[in-house]
Amino acid sequence: MISNFYAKHKAFLSIFLASVVMGGFLVFYISSNMVALVNYDxxxxKDFNETLDLVIKYYDISDHHLTTDTSSSSLLKDKYFLKQIQKEALGRMIDYKILTMELEKINPNWRELARIKIDNATLKIKEQEKFEEGVRTLYGMSFYEFERKVLMPQSQFEIVVEELKKQNKNYDEWLKSKKKKLSISIMVDGLEWREGEVAIK
Incomplete structure (x- = not known):
């Protein structure tokens, strides 16, 4: 009976098993490439590593010979320090994720406002070529990347702060209340979400 059933439904069972295997692989691939979930977003x-690298460069800790390569012997000497940097980088990313989620509600025209802010900021740069060269030297990125990774988040932050001020609201308190309402999970080894912020285990 079983052999007859298998013979009749062989194609279906093969497709079903293949789907299960592929589904499992897809779930594993996605989960292994995530560092956090903010309301399932x-x-x-990849973005975390880029932000981590940016934070490291921002604090100018290259003298410590730290890299994002966890196999580096220098990292082992500064393991706790690196964890602090990871904590800050992920904390910033979660804040930014919340900002982008809420901006549409706060001001649907935020993209135009952000563009104006960025354009105004770049217009103030007297020697554009030297500035772009400095960005490449200090941050190892093009001006376009700098605009996307640094200037855009800063503009979004400023827009939120300005809109909240109109409502007589404090940004820190607003962000804290938002975090309480959101489901936030962290998948970075040694870090966890605790009492509304990224914490070291």
């Missing part, structure tokens, strides 16, 4: 490992 993922923060990807």
């Amino acid at each position: 993922p923060i990807w490992k």
Whole structure:
């Protein structure tokens, strides 16, 4: 009976098993490439590594010979320090994720406002070529990347703060209340979400 059933439904069973295997692989691939979920909206490992690298450069800790390569012997000497940097980088990314989620509600025209802010900021740069060269030297990125990763988030932050001020609301208190309402999960080894912020285990 079983052999007859298998013979009749062989094609279907093969497709079903293949779907299960592929589904499992897809879930594993996605989960292994995520570092956090904010209301089921993922923060990807690639973006996290880029932000981590940016934070490291921002604090100018290259003298410590730290890299994002966890196999580096220098990292082992500064393991706790790196964890602090990871904590800050992920905390920033979660804040930014919340900002982008809420901006549409706060001001649907935020994209135009952000563009104006960025354009105004770049217009104030007297020597554009030297500035772009400095960005490449300090941050290892093009001006376009700098605009996307640094200037855009800063503009979004400013827009939210300005809109909240109109409502007599404090940004820190607003963000804190938003975090309490959101479901936030962290998948970075050694870090966890605790009492509304990223914490070291």
